[in-house]
Amino acid sequence: MNRRAKDLFIKRLNRAGSYAILIVVAVLVVTPIIWLLLSSLKQDSDYMAWPIHFLPINWQWINYERVFTLTPFVKIALRTAVLGISCSIIVAITSAMGGYAFARFQDVNGNSRLFRVIIVLLIVPGIVFMIPQFIVYSYVHLIPNTYWPWILGALVGSPLFIFLYRQFFLGFPKELEEAAELDGCNPFQIFWLIILPNAKPVIATVLIFAFNGIWSDYLQPTLFLNDQMQLLGAKMATAFVDPHGNALRTVSLAATVIYILPLVIVFFFGQKYILKGLVTSGLKG
Amino acid sequence: MAATNVVSARRPPRSSSRAKRRSRTFYLFITPWLLGLIFLTLIPFIFGFVISLTNYDGINLPTVKFVGLDNYIRAFSDQYVSFSIGRTLVWTAFNLPIWLGLSFLLALILNQDVKGRDFFRTLYYLPSVVPAVAAVTVWKILLDKNNGFLNGVISLFQPGTAVGWLTTYALQGMTAIAVWSGLGGGMVIFLAGLQNIPDELVEAAKIDGAGSWQIFQYITLPLMTPIIFFQLIMGLIGSFQQLVYPLLLATVTGQYVSVPPRSIYLYMIHTYQQIFANQRYGYGTALLWLLTIGVTALTLIVFWSQKFWVYSGDIPETEGSS
Numbered sequence: 001m002n003r004r005a006k007d008l009f010i011k012r013l014n015r016a017g018s019y020a021i022l023i024v025v026a027v028l029v030v031t032p033i034i035w036l037l038l039s040s041l042k043q044d045s046d047y048m049a050w051p052i053h054f055l056p057i058n059w060q061w062i063n064y065e066r067v068f069t070l071t072p073f074v075k076i077a078l079r080t081a082v083l084g085i086s087c088s089i090i091v092a093i094t095s096a097m098g099g100y101a102f103a104r105f106q107d108v109n110g111n112s113r114l115f116r117v118i119i120v121l122l123i124v125p126g127i128v129f130m131i132p133q134f135i136v137y138s139y140v141h142l143i144p145n146t147y148w149p150w151i152l153g154a155l156v157g158s159p160l161f162i163f164l165y166r167q168f169f170l171g172f173p174k175e176l177e178e179a180a181e182l183d184g185c186n187p188f189q190i191f192w193l194i195i196l197p198n199a200k201p202v203i204a205t206v207l208i209f210a211f212n213g214i215w216s217d218y219l220q221p222t223l224f225l226n227d228q229m230q231l232l233g234a235k236m237a238t239a240f241v242d243p244h245g246n247a248l249r250t251v252s253l254a255a256t257v258i259y260i261l262p263l264v265i266v267f268f269f270g271q272k273y274i275l276k277g278l279v280t281s282g283l284k285g
Numbered sequence: 286m287a288a289t290n291v292v293s294a295r296r297p298p299r300s301s302s303r304a305k306r307r308s309r310t311f312y313l314f315i316t317p318w319l320l321g322l323i324f325l326t327l328i329p330f331i332f333g334f335v336i337s338l339t340n341y342d343g344i345n346l347p348t349v350k351f352v353g354l355d356n357y358i359r360a361f362s363d364q365y366v367s368f369s370i371g372r373t374l375v376w377t378a379f380n381l382p383i384w385l386g387l388s389f390l391l392a393l394i395l396n397q398d399v400k401g402r403d404f405f406r407t408l409y410y411l412p413s414v415v416p417a418v419a420a421v422t423v424w425k426i427l428l429d430k431n432n433g434f435l436n437g438v439i440s441l442f443q444p445g446t447a448v449g450w451l452t453t454y455a456l457q458g459m460t461a462i463a464v465w466s467g468l469g470g471g472m473v474i475f476l477a478g479l480q481n482i483p484d485e486l487v488e489a490a491k492i493d494g495a496g497s498w499q500i501f502q503y504i505t506l507p508l509m510t511p512i513i514f515f516q517l518i519m520g521l522i523g524s525f526q527q528l529v530y531p532l533l534l535a536t537v538t539g540q541y542v543s544v545p546p547r548s549i550y551l552y553m554i555h556t557y558q559q560i561f562a563n564q565r566y567g568y569g570t571a572l573l574w575l576l577t578i579g580v581t582a583l584t585l586i587v588f589w590s591q592k593f594w595v596y597s598g599d600i601p602e603t604e605g606s607s
Contacts (some may be wrong), residue, residue: 156321
């Protein structure tokens with residue numbers, strides 16, 4: 001009986017400790033975001049004040065309006081969204097082709113060897129290829145004023161997405177395809193009419209990942225584009241300025257909030273796809 | 286694209302035309318990726334290697350000279366190379382254990398039956414959707430020396446605090462940003478791993494009288510080693526290639542020229558500076574190759590170390606788990 005009481009005590013202690021950790025981490029995670037929101041509602045002078053003002057003196061909701069009226073944010077955001085959406089759609093299709101081939105044509109010579117290449121490419125991070133690509137693209141003048149590096153990158157598919165599709169198609173029943181084949185469908189019809197319409201969850205995952213990748217990317221646009229063509233990810237690194245060249249500090253913070261917002265919304269609606277994609281790519285072992 | 290020996294040996298001869306057809310279809314389907322592999326990956330990579338053997342400056346092709354392995358030899362006498370390698374190692378030693386440990390701990394807690402599990406999981410993952418460029422902005426205003434939140438809070442108790450969290454302590458500040466951003470992703474993968482551990486195993490251990498620490502030590506931890514191993518590899522590679530955070534934390538910035546504080550002058554920053562600030566393409570690509578070799582070697586060492594600590598058997602089958 002005594003031992004049971006002791007166990008219960010340890011269990012309670014454990015539990016209390018767990019909640020303490022959860023809450024402390026939650027506070028640490030949320031504080032930066034709250035501080036960003038508060039700062040984005042201050043006047044510049046208020047924001048620069050010392051000792052600091054924890055809350056805005058005048059709540060400058062107008063900062064959010066000024067993002068639209070005083071800065072080129074909307075124009076650049078639209079440009080980034082159009083590029084992001086088009087490239088995501090392209091890469092979702094080309095990668096699906098690759099993933100389907102790797103999943104369903106395993107009897108073909110070369111399949112497993114090429115798939116090993118995909119795995120290696122998954123581990124090697126982008127930057128190792130980005131600098132040589134920069135040199136080649138500059139040499140053929142696709143840098144600094146075209147979006148070809150993005151479009152080409154989407155057209156050839158991505159190792160990560162090919163991998164995600166492959167894992168999905170491996171668990172996909174073969175009967176449908178076999179029936180379609182008996183009905184005289186060629187492989188491309190099967191892919192287009194049977195496979196793609198039934199792959200909606202993984203397509204959603206890929207679309208979200210691909211769009212987020214382009215919307216969030218800082219390095220590639222910084223290196224590959226000049227100022228006239230620049231994308232939002234690179235633009236957000238520095239504060240917007242007024243016509244006299246003075247930094248619009250808190251307006252830029254409001255712009256940062258608007259910049260993050262679509263990603264948060266996509267996350268809330270696509271949570272299960274995002275987490276599933278993350279877990280599939282994380283647990284490939 | 287030759288028809289396969291393996292396949293024709295396994296199948297009756299009359300289906301070899303089918304095998305050929307399947308082979309053709311397979312290669313047609315992966316043509317986009319193959320073209321990308323050749324033209325956007327292999328050729329730039331080889332081109333990069335060729336450049337690393339020259340004095341190419343990005344502009345003057347006619348005056349390019351072949352310099353052999355000079356660029357590689359030079360790297361060994363470049364004091365900034367050894368300095369930046371040192372900083373990269375310190376950064377990795379800081380960032381990796383904290384990130385791994387914290388995300389594992391959170392996953393362990395959230396794998397239990399706690400209230401608000403989904404809420405906490407979503408909350409911790411939220412920073413992961415914040416792009417690096419915005420994460421740095423967020424942390425800049427939080428940790429700013431003169432009017433940041435942290436110094437402001439400390440000043441409530443110790444007026445006049447002006448600690449340079451992103452300059453003097455840039456390494457620590459950068460670690461905070463990286464952990465904040467990476468926590469959710471790490472946690473989700475650990476959680477998925479934990480959920481693969483069959484409940485029956487844990488129940489059986491409980492019946493045998495194992496305490497929660499024993500269960501962790503003899504069941505959870507060993508079964509999680511493959512995932513810890515995977516996270517370690519990805520984390521190592523990521524830390525060694527870290528470029529974006531120091532670039533965004535640079536105090537002097539231009540489109541291409543950025544000088545971060547000394548404590549976060551990482552190896553990739555030095556490489557980046559050589560190429561984009563100094564137009565030393567040859568030397569810069571040589572540094573990039575050295576990094577690739579170094580990281581590959583390191584990865585192989587971790588792979589080799591696997592046999593000493595990573596559980597390699599299957600997760601034990603128990604009835605009820607598929």
